[in-house]
Amino acid sequence: MTPAKVLLSRWQFGVTITYHFLFVPLTIGLGLLVAIMQVQAYRTRDETWDRLTRFFGTLFLINFAMGVVTGIVQEFQFGMNWSNYSVFVGNIFGAPLAFEGLLAFFLESTFIGVWIFGRNRLSPVVHTLSICLASLGSIVSAFFILTANAWMQHPVGYHLVGHGAGRKAELTDFWAILRNSTLWAEFSHTVLAAFVTGAMFMLGVSAWQLLRGRNVAAFTRTARLGAAVALVCVVLVIVTGDLQARLMDTQQPMKMAAAEAVYRTQSGASFSLITIGNLSGQPIFQIRIPHLLSLIATLSWNGKVTGVTGAQAAEVAKYGPGSYVPVLWVTYWGFRIMVGLGFLILIMSAWALWRSRRGGKPFELGRWTLWVLVACIASPFLANTAGWIFTEMGRQPWIVYGLMKTGLAASPSVSTGYVIGTLAGFTLLYTVLGVIDLGLMARYARQDLGGGEPEPAGREREDVLIY
Amino acid sequence: MSGPVASLNTAWFAVLGFLWTGYFVLEGFDFGVGVLSLVLGRDDIDRRMARTAIGPWWDGNEVWLIVAAGATFAAFPLWYAAMFSGFYLALFIVLVALIVRGVSFEFRGKRDGARWRAGWDWALAVGSLIPAFAWGVAFTGLLHGLPLSRSGLYLGSFWGLLAPVAVVGGLASLAMFLTHGAAFLTLKTTGPLAARARRAAMWLCWPAAALVAGTAAWLAAGRSPSPGDLPTAIPLALAGGCALAFAGSGLLVWAGRAYAAFGLSALGIVAASAAVFTALFPRVMVSTGPGPSLTIWSAASANRTLIVMTIVAAIFVPLVLAYQGWSYWVFRQRLTRPAGSASPSCSSRENVTRR
Numbered sequence: 001m002t003p004a005k006v007l008l009s010r011w012q013f014g015v016t017i018t019y020h021f022l023f024v025p026l027t028i029g030l031g032l033l034v035a036i037m038q039v040q041a042y043r044t045r046d047e048t049w050d051r052l053t054r055f056f057g058t059l060f061l062i063n064f065a066m067g068v069v070t071g072i073v074q075e076f077q078f079g080m081n082w083s084n085y086s087v088f089v090g091n092i093f094g095a096p097l098a099f100e101g102l103l104a105f106f107l108e109s110t111f112i113g114v115w116i117f118g119r120n121r122l123s124p125v126v127h128t129l130s131i132c133l134a135s136l137g138s139i140v141s142a143f144f145i146l147t148a149n150a151w152m153q154h155p156v157g158y159h160l161v162g163h164g165a166g167r168k169a170e171l172t173d174f175w176a177i178l179r180n181s182t183l184w185a186e187f188s189h190t191v192l193a194a195f196v197t198g199a200m201f202m203l204g205v206s207a208w209q210l211l212r213g214r215n216v217a218a219f220t221r222t223a224r225l226g227a228a229v230a231l232v233c234v235v236l237v238i239v240t241g242d243l244q245a246r247l248m249d250t251q252q253p254m255k256m257a258a259a260e261a262v263y264r265t266q267s268g269a270s271f272s273l274i275t276i277g278n279l280s281g282q283p284i285f286q287i288r289i290p291h292l293l294s295l296i297a298t299l300s301w302n303g304k305v306t307g308v309t310g311a312q313a314a315e316v317a318k319y320g321p322g323s324y325v326p327v328l329w330v331t332y333w334g335f336r337i338m339v340g341l342g343f344l345i346l347i348m349s350a351w352a353l354w355r356s357r358r359g360g361k362p363f364e365l366g367r368w369t370l371w372v373l374v375a376c377i378a379s380p381f382l383a384n385t386a387g388w389i390f391t392e393m394g395r396q397p398w399i400v401y402g403l404m405k406t407g408l409a410a411s412p413s414v415s416t417g418y419v420i421g422t423l424a425g426f427t428l429l430y431t432v433l434g435v436i437d438l439g440l441m442a443r444y445a446r447q448d449l450g451g452g453e454p455e456p457a458g459r460e461r462e463d464v465l466i467y
Numbered sequence: 468m469s470g471p472v473a474s475l476n477t478a479w480f481a482v483l484g485f486l487w488t489g490y491f492v493l494e495g496f497d498f499g500v501g502v503l504s505l506v507l508g509r510d511d512i513d514r515r516m517a518r519t520a521i522g523p524w525w526d527g528n529e530v531w532l533i534v535a536a537g538a539t540f541a542a543f544p545l546w547y548a549a550m551f552s553g554f555y556l557a558l559f560i561v562l563v564a565l566i567v568r569g570v571s572f573e574f575r576g577k578r579d580g581a582r583w584r585a586g587w588d589w590a591l592a593v594g595s596l597i598p599a600f601a602w603g604v605a606f607t608g609l610l611h612g613l614p615l616s617r618s619g620l621y622l623g624s625f626w627g628l629l630a631p632v633a634v635v636g637g638l639a640s641l642a643m644f645l646t647h648g649a650a651f652l653t654l655k656t657t658g659p660l661a662a663r664a665r666r667a668a669m670w671l672c673w674p675a676a677a678l679v680a681g682t683a684a685w686l687a688a689g690r691s692p693s694p695g696d697l698p699t700a701i702p703l704a705l706a707g708g709c710a711l712a713f714a715g716s717g718l719l720v721w722a723g724r725a726y727a728a729f730g731l732s733a734l735g736i737v738a739a740s741a742a743v744f745t746a747l748f749p750r751v752m753v754s755t756g757p758g759p760s761l762t763i764w765s766a767a768s769a770n771r772t773l774i775v776m777t778i779v780a781a782i783f784v785p786l787v788l789a790y791q792g793w794s795y796w797v798f799r800q801r802l803t804r805p806a807g808s809a810s811p812s813c814s815s816r817e818n819v820t821r822r
Contacts, residue, residue, distance in 0.1 A: 061573055062574075064573075065572065065574070068569055069565065069566040069570055070566070072532070072566075073566070075533055075536055078540065078547075078551075079540065079548050079550065079551025079552060080551045080552055080555055083549070083552035086540065087545055087548045090540055090541065090544020090547065090548070090768060091541075091544060091772045093540070094537065094538075094539075094540035094541025094547070095541040095776055095779075097540055098534060098537035098542075098776065099779055101530055101534035101537045102534050102537075102779065102787065106534070106791070107787075109526040110527040110787075110790055110791055113522070113524055113526055113794060114523065114794050116522070117522055117523040117798060118523075118798075161769075165618060168544075170768075170769045170771070171768075171772045172771065174771075174775045411552040411555075411620075412620060413553060413622065414555050418556060422555075422559045425563065433566070436570075436574065440574065440578075443577075444577070
């Protein structure tokens with residue numbers, strides 16, 4: 001298997017999964033918020049909540065469509081580009097994928113359909129329940145796909161059978177796979193980050209509407225809801241992220257060292273905010289916070305943090321000769337962008353909530369500040385992307401940590417030319433669809449808040465008119 | 468490698484047969500409607516009616532594919548790996564088709580403008596046509612045989628998938644899905660669109676029946692059963708039943724019995740799918756050499772995985788069937804083209820209502 005084919009297959013997976021994961025967190029986060037708003041509308045019989053549910057529901061559905069269609073590519077890609085991997089892990093990895101479909105996607109897709117077309121057909125209770133079930137489905141799907149991913153980070157509940165090319169992992173304990181500590185750390189961190197994504201999106205879109213100065217009372221409501229949810233969830237994201245860092249320090253010491261690009265194993269290690277240098281141990285300029293890295297990794301002031309050199313030596317001793325060091329500039333900056341944006345979101349949401357604390361009154365924010373909130377829509381998307389690039393690139397050269405190297409995982413029967421062709425094809429298609437999707441999102445994010453029936457011009461949903 | 472017939476391997480082969488069959492019956496009609504919406508829809512309202520007829524379900528129907536692929540991965544990893552890497556470019560084309568048809572449902576109505584809408588109409592039609600043809604090619608190929616290596620990997624090229632018999636099989640699945648879709652449109656719509664769909668079903672059922680019978684005869688002629696295979700008579704009888712069902716479906720549409728016609732075309736697809744799986748058993752991919760065929764034993768996961776999967780499937784498959792069935796009940800009405808929009812020239816957006 002040529003290194004070029006492996007590299008191109010990795011690029012293909014990287015490009016398609018990164019793109020897919022722009023839509024997924026918004027589906028999960030905004031789905032929950034739309035469900036919350038519709039429950040509010042139902043409980044209070046407040047017409048404004050109903051109009052807001054429809055407004056954000058439209059944006060939710062545009063985004064949802066993109067998430068759905070790009071998701072199938074991911075499921076097929078394991079077999080298409082990574083057939084050796086599929087054979088090696090199929091006994092274990094396949095089950096969560098099947099359960100994701102059976103338990104989550106069926107629920108999500110069926111009740112989204114019911115929700116879109118059922119507004120005039122169903123009682124309000126059942127209609128409200130259908131968006132809640134769809135939202136539940138999206139959260140359950142996160143659980144199962146992360147079950148699969150957590151097993152790649154920290155394999156448990158398996159034994160190895162066969163040897164050479166026929167070597168594969170077989171299930172010994174499915175319960176252990178569901179109780180994997182890495183799974184619960186990843187699941188809580190990722191789902192909370194998805195809630196933050198939906199909430200910051202809602203805050204930013206509301207700010208954009210407030211800039212236009214129409215329906216100020218209604219969009220003040222969603223701005224506050226977004227800010228509150230973002231604040232609570234981002235605090236929890238930081239807590240669960242910290243939990244994950246400590247797990248990583250014991251389970252994947254190399255990744256923790258690579259996050260910080262520290263070479264020597266040291267006690268009371270400082271955390272570098274910014275390093276400019278050649279990253280081979282000789283920084284030119286840096287800002288460091290004393291002892292912070294030891295605190296993050298071990299929860300003690302003078303805790304011992306393994307350096308890259310130490311982790312490399314340990315893996316060579318365990319797995320034989322070779323380089324076990326990931327691409328350090330990617331892990332270093334990936335980690336920093338994720339953490340930095342997380343704290344930016346913390347500050348922005350806390351500040352927005354503080355400024356709007358007198359309930360009922362409109363946001364007392366200047367135009368400039370509102371524009372900053374609009375710009376902040378990008379921050380959770382960038383943080384999600386940086387975090388996943390860090391965690392997946394930080395696992396390299398392993399595809400399954402300690403068990404299988406990425407270099408051996410690709411499809412032997414697929415030619416490099418095919419991989420190039422499909423990589424180009426997906427990139428082109430995704431670019432075109434991305435432009436269209438962004439255009440539609442922008443168009444529907446700045447439209448007027450709809451009134452009651454009939455729907456205002458330009459915002460008709462062909463479907464709700466019919467059934 | 469082989470094992471006892473009464474085993475979890477056999478059970479999971481049957482479950483996969485069930486999942487693929489469910490997928491073909493359900494997404495089959497929305498593929499058919501997708502293609503026909505462009506051909507039979509004379510104006511914007513017609514095309515929206517056709518879309519709305521499948522609107523609540525197409526996504527849920529597609530999940531049958533996702534579950535079938537995931538269950539193949541889990542229960543028969545080597546089958547999943549060999550089939551998905553072997554059908555590489557074909558699956559890429561299918562994925563592109565599913566992507567553009569999927570977004571077309573959400574995007575089409577989001578802007579006015581004839582070109583925008585026509586573009587998404589084509590995306591739906593072509594995006595439905597390609598997979599409707601490709602699944603027939605793929606499953607005929609599995610049966611007819613493909614060159615597999617000793618480790619079970621496909622050795623041929625993209626063009627190697629398009630053997631003449633596989634192309635005929637692809638046309639058969641396309642014709643079946645078109646008939647099935649036409650029958651569905653007949654029962655879900657009213658007025659001129661329903662009348663056109665009815666005529667389409669009456670015509671399309673004959674090529675569907677003939678192509679299924681032809682593919683089956685062609686495959687049966689080349690089949691040399693090994694010990695442990697089911698007798699060729701079983702899949703042949705099922706394929707014959709499928710052809711009869713489609714012929715009957717056409718007659719029932721002609722007689723104005725839309726529900727019965729749709730039921731019969733669904734039954735025909737069940738029979739066709741059952742024919743494929745009984746002809747395969749106990750193999751999952753027939754090899755023309757140099758390696759052996761993949762079987763439900765050589766390609767399978769260990770028993771422990773299959774046990775976990777069996778428990779989860781036993782609980783959740785009935786639940787899924789119940790709520791999906793309920794969603795079909797909720798939207799059971801026919802769609803009606805409202806008065807005042809009889810002529811395609813005076814199309815208006817807000818006048819499609821339920822009867």
